[in-house]
Amino acid sequence: MSALLEVSDLSVHHGQLEAVRSVDLTVTAGEIVAMIGANGAGKSTLLRTIAGLHTPSRGTIHFDGRDVTGLPVHARVAAGIALVPEGRHMFGSLSVEDNLIAGAYSRRRGPWTVDKVVELFPWIGERRRQQAWQLSGGEQQAVAIGRALMSNPRLLLLDELSLGLSPIALGRIYAVLPELVSAGLGVLLVEQDVAQALSVAARVHCLLEGRQRLSGRPSELSMSEIEAAYFGTGRAAASVGEAQ
Amino acid sequence: MTILNDIIQGILLGGLFALFACGLSLMFGVMDVINLAHGDVAVAGVYLAVVLIPASHIPALWIFVLVVPAFMIGGYLVQRYLLQPSLDSGAITTLLVTFGLSIVLENVLLEVFTANSYSLNVGSLVSSSWQVSSQISVPYLDLVILGVAIVVLVALQLFLVRTRTGRLVRAVADDREAAELVGANYRHLFAVAAALAFGTVAFAGLALGAYTQVSPTAGPTYLLYGFEAVVIGGLGSLWGTLAGGLVLGVATTLGSQVDPNLGSMLPHLVFLFVLAVRPRGFFPKRAVT
Ligand SMILES: Nc1ncnc2c1ncn2[C@@H]1O[C@H](COP(=O)(O)OP(=O)(O)O)[C@@H](O)[C@H]1O
Numbered sequence: 001m002s003a004l005l006e007v008s009d010l011s012v013h014h015g016q017l018e019a020v021r022s023v024d025l026t027v028t029a030g031e032i033v034a035m036i037g038a039n040g041a042g043k044s045t046l047l048r049t050i051a052g053l054h055t056p057s058r059g060t061i062h063f064d065g066r067d068v069t070g071l072p073v074h075a076r077v078a079a080g081i082a083l084v085p086e087g088r089h090m091f092g093s094l095s096v097e098d099n100l101i102a103g104a105y106s107r108r109r110g111p112w113t114v115d116k117v118v119e120l121f122p123w124i125g126e127r128r129r130q131q132a133w134q135l136s137g138g139e140q141q142a143v144a145i146g147r148a149l150m151s152n153p154r155l156l157l158l159d160e161l162s163l164g165l166s167p168i169a170l171g172r173i174y175a176v177l178p179e180l181v182s183a184g185l186g187v188l189l190v191e192q193d194v195a196q197a198l199s200v201a202a203r204v205h206c207l208l209e210g211r212q213r214l215s216g217r218p219s220e221l222s223m224s225e226i227e228a229a230y231f232g233t234g235r236a237a238a239s240v241g242e243a244q
Numbered sequence: 245m246t247i248l249n250d251i252i253q254g255i256l257l258g259g260l261f262a263l264f265a266c267g268l269s270l271m272f273g274v275m276d277v278i279n280l281a282h283g284d285v286a287v288a289g290v291y292l293a294v295v296l297i298p299a300s301h302i303p304a305l306w307i308f309v310l311v312v313p314a315f316m317i318g319g320y321l322v323q324r325y326l327l328q329p330s331l332d333s334g335a336i337t338t339l340l341v342t343f344g345l346s347i348v349l350e351n352v353l354l355e356v357f358t359a360n361s362y363s364l365n366v367g368s369l370v371s372s373s374w375q376v377s378s379q380i381s382v383p384y385l386d387l388v389i390l391g392v393a394i395v396v397l398v399a400l401q402l403f404l405v406r407t408r409t410g411r412l413v414r415a416v417a418d419d420r421e422a423a424e425l426v427g428a429n430y431r432h433l434f435a436v437a438a439a440l441a442f443g444t445v446a447f448a449g450l451a452l453g454a455y456t457q458v459s460p461t462a463g464p465t466y467l468l469y470g471f472e473a474v475v476i477g478g479l480g481s482l483w484g485t486l487a488g489g490l491v492l493g494v495a496t497t498l499g500s501q502v503d504p505n506l507g508s509m510l511p512h513l514v515f516l517f518v519l520a521v522r523p524r525g526f527f528p529k530r531a532v533t
């Protein structure tokens with residue numbers, strides 16, 4: 001079976017800065033792939049480029065066998081790519097429910113409805129009429145995930161999934177991820193919590209200054225290899241942890 | 245009692261100001277465009293009606309069925325093909341482009357119609373009025389204009405709240421990238437907002453033409469009132485704009501009761517006062533972080 005997402009030799013510049021450097025990556029349907037790396041490694045730039053928010057300076061992005069490198073963001077959503085961006089990006093003046101309904105704007109067919117999202121995050125039920133800006137950061141993150149699911153994606157890009165989520169909400173999401181994935185969804189996950197990423201992902205990539213330093217199955221990678229790739233050193237220094 | 249009469253007249257006039265200003269508010273709220281040609285667009289609406297009424301044999305009161313859709317299409321195209329490219333190269337460019345549009349519109353109208361003022365003859369509505377009591381009488385025309393303003397503003401609000409496209413127009417105002425990420429073409433949504441702005445200001449222009457003589461160069465004066473209504477209400481807030489329009493309308497009629505000159509000055513003084521005490525207006529759009 002061919003890959004759902006195939007990224008080849010992808011480079012992305014922010015002005016002079018080359019934030020992503022010749023990255024190769026595939027995600028197949030029904031698979032979770034994790035992307036780890038320190039702050040500024042280029043993870044968000046990579047995900048945003050796949051979603052169409054940045055234009056690559058080199059390389060191609062194929063989705064479902066079709067070259068989508070030149071497609072605008074909204075056409076990629078229509079094709080089935082959904083990004084939950086870092087920092088949530090709620091529609092603050094819209095109600096929680098309207099945020100979710102807005103998620104279905106692309107009119108892609110599929111199982112997701114507002115009620116389904118409420119099943120996933122039951123607290124949304126009582127608060128669907130509240131304006132989104134009134135929610136806490138973690139609650140907004142949950143709504144952002146629900147909003148992305150409302151487009152019935154085939155590929156879900158999750159940037160900093162656990163940032164701001166309460167342990168309970170996070171537990172829920174990690175509990176349903178395998179279910180979503182077994183229904184054929186492909187997931188590309190950027191995760192701060194490396195142990196969490198290793199435990200759910202079939203494959204993991206580590207970025208360092210835009211370069212892919214390490215790729216493989218979690219079971220095949222040793223902790224010291226990962227630390228070396230993450231920090232770009234032979235030995236990891238505990239003090240170089242992420243500023244977040 | 246005559247004060248009450250003035251206040252009622254002011255409210256009627258305020259409805260017109262609000263109808264005029266809501267498009268200005270919408271374009272600023274959704275895509276940060278300050279449309280300096282807004283007043284000239286309203287004036288152009290009057291002149292299009294002046295041409296279309298004899299040509300189509302539609303009475304002046306109903307000519308909006310042609311003028312408003314034409315302006316909505318025009319607004320969509322202007323945003324999509326004139327303002328959008330300028331937005332992509334910075335806010336100052338956009339401001340200059342709308343300024344240029346204002347000058348072009350004015351000069352085209354001067355060229356075609358010379359400097360003559362026109363008004364729209366809506367027949368008996370102008371002359372008759374409703375005698376509520378011995379002191380209070382309300383011209384039918386003013387009532388009709390207020391009615392139109394309310395209907396248009398409510399329809400606009402319903403569109404923004406209830407429809408799929410309207411919801412996304414509000415969404416793109418909050419966060420453009422997130423709107424793209426749910427599959428919306430923000431350029432289309434911006435153009436829809438411009439279509440609504442041009443359609444509502446065409447309505448306001450027609451009302452203005454029924455109310456008074458309009459000259460090709462009157463646009464900037466109306467624009468000033470529009471800006472003041474928007475700023476008093478709070479940038480980007482539709483209901484704030486309605487409130488701002490009412491404040492200006494009442495200030496105009498109360499002022500002119502004291503002295504005709506004060507009538508044209510008091511609204512601007514009220515505006516300056518509000519700007520001094522509430523620089524962000526009374527219903528500022530909450531900053532989304
Ligand atoms: N929009 C942007 N404009 C300019 N530089 C950017 C932009 N976004 C990210 N960068 C820079 O690109 C590099 C990679 O950033 P990012 O992709 O956000 O990394 P990560 O998500 O791994 O923390 C950083 O040096 C960052 O400062």
Ligand SMILES: [Mg+2]
Pocket residue numbers: 043044045086160
């Ligand atoms: Mg990031």
